Amino acid sequence: MTLPSPAERVAFLRCKIAHHDRLYYVEARPEIGDADYDALYRELESLERAHPELAAPDSPTQRVGGAPLAAFAEVRHVPPMLSLDKTHSRDDLLDFDHFLRKNLGDTPLAYVVEPKVDGVAFSLLYECGLLIRAATRGNGEVGDDITRNVRTIRTIPLRIATDAARVELRGEVFLPKEAFLRLVQQQEAAGEAPFANPRNAAAGSLKLLDSREVAQRPLDTLLYAAGALEGMAFATHAALLDQLVAWGFRTPAYTRCATIDAVLSAIAKLETRRHDFPFEMDGAVVKLDDRSLYKAPGIGTTAKSPRWARAFKFVPERAETVLRDITVQVGRTGVLTPVAELEPVRLAGSVISRATLHNADEVARKDIRVGDHVWIAKAGDVIPAIESVITEKRTGNEHAFVMPAACPVCKCGVARREDEVALRCVNPFCPAQCAARLEHFASRNALEIEGLGGVVADALVSAGLVHDPLDLFALSADALAGLVMRQSSTGRAVQLGARNAAKILQAIEKARAKPFDRWIFALGIPRIGTTVATQAAACHQSFAELAHSELLQQVVATPDAPPATCPVKLEAARAILEFFAGDYGRRTLARLEELGIRPPVTPSAASADGPLRGKIFVLTGTLSISREEMSARIRQAGGKVADAVTKATSFLLAGEDAGGAKFRKAQELKTPQITEQDLARMFEPGAEGRPA
Numbered sequence: 001m002t003l004p005s006p007a008e009r010v011a012f013l014r015c016k017i018a019h020h021d022r023l024y025y026v027e028a029r030p031e032i033g034d035a036d037y038d039a040l041y042r043e044l045e046s047l048e049r050a051h052p053e054l055a056a057p058d059s060p061t062q063r064v065g066g067a068p069l070a071a072f073a074e075v076r077h078v079p080p081m082l083s084l085d086k087t088h089s090r091d092d093l094l095d096f097d098h099f100l101r102k103n104l105g106d107t108p109l110a111y112v113v114e115p116k117v118d119g120v121a122f123s124l125l126y127e128c129g130l131l132i133r134a135a136t137r138g139n140g141e142v143g144d145d146i147t148r149n150v151r152t153i154r155t156i157p158l159r160i161a162t163d164a165a166r167v168e169l170r171g172e173v174f175l176p177k178e179a180f181l182r183l184v185q186q187q188e189a190a191g192e193a194p195f196a197n198p199r200n201a202a203a204g205s206l207k208l209l210d211s212r213e214v215a216q217r218p219l220d221t222l223l224y225a226a227g228a229l230e231g232m233a234f235a236t237h238a239a240l241l242d243q244l245v246a247w248g249f250r251t252p253a254y255t256r257c258a259t260i261d262a263v264l265s266a267i268a269k270l271e272t273r274r275h276d277f278p279f280e281m282d283g284a285v286v287k288l289d290d291r292s293l294y295k296a297p298g299i300g301t302t303a304k305s306p307r308w309a310r311a312f313k314f315v316p317e318r319a320e321t322v323l324r325d326i327t328v329q330v331g332r333t334g335v336l337t338p339v340a341e342l343e344p345v346r347l348a349g350s351v352i353s354r355a356t357l358h359n360a361d362e363v364a365r366k367d368i369r370v371g372d373h374v375w376i377a378k379a380g381d382v383i384p385a386i387e388s389v390i391t392e393k394r395t396g397n398e399h400a401f402v403m404p405a406a407c408p409v410c411k412c413g414v415a416r417r418e419d420e421v422a423l424r425c426v427n428p429f430c431p432a433q434c435a436a437r438l439e440h441f442a443s444r445n446a447l448e449i450e451g452l453g454g455v456v457a458d459a460l461v462s463a464g465l466v467h468d469p470l471d472l473f474a475l476s477a478d479a480l481a482g483l484v485m486r487q488s489s490t491g492r493a494v495q496l497g498a499r500n501a502a503k504i505l506q507a508i509e510k511a512r513a514k515p516f517d518r519w520i521f522a523l524g525i526p527r528i529g530t531t532v533a534t535q536a537a538a539c540h541q542s543f544a545e546l547a548h549s550e551l552l553q554q555v556v557a558t559p560d561a562p563p564a565t566c567p568v569k570l571e572a573a574r575a576i577l578e579f580f581a582g583d584y585g586r587r588t589l590a591r592l593e594e595l596g597i598r599p600p601v602t603p604s605a606a607s608a609d610g611p612l613r614g615k616i617f618v619l620t621g622t623l624s625i626s627r628e629e630m631s632a633r634i635r636q637a638g639g640k641v642a643d644a645v646t647k648a649t650s651f652l653l654a655g656e657d658a659g660g661a662k663f664r665k666a667q668e669l670k671t672p673q674i675t676e677q678d679l680a681r682m683f684e685p686g687a688e689g690r691p692a
C-alpha cells in the first residue's frame with residue numbers, strides 16, 4: 001500500500017470536512033463528534049502550512065476570515081437584482097393570477113409559495129463550480145463585493161458539483177432569531193447601541209470590513225433564485241430549488257400549488273406558523289412555477305420587478321397599551337437601562353408588561369413619554385419593544401423621561417464613555433452591579449451554583465455578606481442560613497434556612513472544580529461570552545497565564561498576523577488583557593490565588609464523549625429554564641440542538657403547553673417526545689443518552 005501524497009491527503013480532507021460541514025450546518029444531522037471534526041481540521045491546517053503551494057480558495061480553512069479590508073469593491077449585477085411587487089389582500093392575488101392567465105392563455109397556472117425572509121439580499125457567483133464572488137444587492141444595479149465575509153458563512157458551499165461555466169444564485173442572509181437575542185444582550189452589556197432587529201444585525205455584520213469578526217456572527221442563508229445561468233437551465237422553480245438543495249444550500253421550505261386557491265391557503269398556513277421559523281418572516285412570496293413562461297409576451301419584468309412573482313406582506317403583529325412608568329435598571333457592567341413598565345397586554349402568544357428601551361437616545365428618538373399610549377411589537381419576533389407612540393392620544397398629562405444624574409441604586413455618579421451610547425454607574429461596588437455580577441457568576445453557563453438566583457444574590461449584597469462573587473468562598477453556614485429575603489409575590493420576609501444554605505454552600509464548593517472556560521465566563525469580563533471564554537481556555541492553562549498572556553498580547557500587537565494557536569480575536573483579546581490590568585482584575589487574580597482556585601483546563605473534546613453525543617434535540621413549549629440555557633446544557637453533554645423537526649431529530653423536548661408546528665411535525669414523523677425529567681435521566685451515569 002502506498003501512502004497518499006500531501007496533495008491527495010489535502011484533497012481528501014477538504015472533501016471530508018465539506019461533507020461534515022454540510023451534515024452539521026445545513027442538514028442538522030452530524031455523523032461525527034467535535035473532537036473527530038477538530039482532528040480533521042487541524043490535520044488540514046498543518047498540511048496547508050507545510051505545503052503553501054496547495055492553498056486553495058475552496059479550502060474550509062478559508063472560512064475563518066482574513067485581514068480587514070479598507071473598503072468594499074463594487075460589483076455590477078447583470079441581470080439587475082430586482083425587487084418584488086407587493087400584494088396585501090386575497091383580491092390582489094386573484095388579480096395577479098388573472099393578469100397572468102390573460103397573457104398566457106386561460107389555463108390553470110402552477111405556483112410556488114415560499115416564506116419571505118426578512119434578511120439582506122445577496123448574490124453568489126460560481127464559475128465551473130467554484131465560489132468566486134458574493135455581493136450585496138445594493139441598489140439592484142451595483143452592490144458591494146462581500147466575498148470574504150460570505151465565505152465565513154458555513155451554510156454556503158465553497159464549491160458545488162457542476163461544470164456549468166457560470167451559475168449565479170440569489171438569496172437572503174439573515175441572523176437567526178435566537179442569535180439576535182444573544183447579540184443584543186452582549187451589545188447592551190458592552191454599552192453599545194443594540195441592533196433594532198435581526199435584519200439590521202445581518203446587514204451590519206455583512207458590512208464589517210474585518211471578515212474575522214463576521215466569522216464570529218452565526219449568520220445563516222436561504223437561497224431562492226437564480227441570476228445568470230450559463231450551461232444549465234431549469235424547467236421549473238421547484239426544480240431549481242431542488243437542485244440548490246442537492247448542491248448543499250439551504251432553501252426556504254416551499255409549497256407547490258396547482259391553483260391560485262391553493263396559493264391562498266398555503267399563504268394562510270404560513271402566516272399562522274410564522275413565529276415557528278428560526279428566522280424573521282415578513283410575508284410570503286408567490287412565484288410562477290414554469291420558468292419557461294418568465295419571458296413570455298406580456299410577462300417579463302418591469303424596471304423594478306418581475307411580472308411573474310408577487311410578495312404578500314403579513315400584517316406586523318403589534319398591540320396597543322399604556323406606558324405606566326419608565327424605571328432604570330443597573331446591569332452587571334454598570335450600564336443603566338431604561339425599562340418601560342407597561343399596562344399588561346397580550347402579544348403574539350405572551351403577556352407583555354415590560355420592554356427594554358435600550359438607552360436614553362432611543363427614548364428621545366422615539367419621543368416616548370410616561371403616560372403615552374404606545375404600539376408594542378416584538379423585535380426579531382422575541383424582544384418586546386415600543387414601536388411608536390400614538391401621539392393622537394396624548395392628553396397633555398404625559399411627561400418626558402430624563403435619565404437620572406446619579407445611579408438609582410447607589411446614588412454614585414454616572415458617566416458616558418467615549419464611543420458609547422450607554423450611561424454607566426461608575427461605582428464598581430454599586431449593590432446593583434454586585435448583585436448582577438453575583439447572579440451571573442452563579443448562573444448555569446457560568447459556575448452553576450444552584451439556589452443562588454437573583455433574589456438570593458440581591459439579599460446577600462444588601463446584607464453586606466457579599467460584595468464580590470469571590471466572597472462566596474468565605475461565607476459561613478450560619479450567616480447564609482439567617483439571610484432574609486423578600487418574597488417577590490407576597491413581599492413577605494423569609495429566611496433562607498439551614499437546608500437551603502447547606503445546598504448552596506455545597507454548590508459553591510463544587511464550583512471550585514468547574515472547568516476553566518466556565519470560570520473565565522463567570523468573571524463577567526466585559527464583552528466575553530461563552531464562545532470567547534472557551535477559546536481563551538483552549539490556549540491557556542491558568543488564570544495567571546491568561547492575565548499576562550503573551551499570545552493575547554501578540555493578537556493585539558499584530559492583528560493582521562495573529563498567532564495560529566490562538567483562536568481569540570482582537571477585540572476580545574484586548575478586553576481580557578484590559579480586565580486583568582485594571583485594579584479589579586488584579587485583585588481578582590490575587591484572590592483566586594489566595595483561595596487556591598485552579599480550575600481544571602478544559603479538554604477540548606469534553607463534550608465529544610458526553611452522554612448525549614450524536615443526539616439531536618428540538619425544543620418546544622415552556623421549559624423550566626430558558627431555551628438558551630437548556631441548549632447549552634445539551635451541548636455540554638455532547639448533544640446538538642436544532643431549530644426544526646426533521647427526520648434527523650432524535651428527540652422533541654416538549655415543555656408545558658407544547659402544541660405548535662414542531663409538535664405536529666414530530667407527531668407526523670413519529671419523533672420520540674420527552675419531558676425535562678426524561679432528559680435529566682439521560683444525563684445519569686449508565687443511561688448512555690437513553691431516556692428511561
Ligand code: IVH
Binds near residue numbers: 082083116225
Ligand atoms: S425572489 C426576482 N424570494 O424580498 C425576484 N425574494 O421585497 C427575486 N425576499 O428583493 C426575489 N424572501 O430580497 C424572493 N423567498 C423569496 C424571498 C425574497 C425574501 C426578498 C428579496 C427581494 C425582496 C422583495
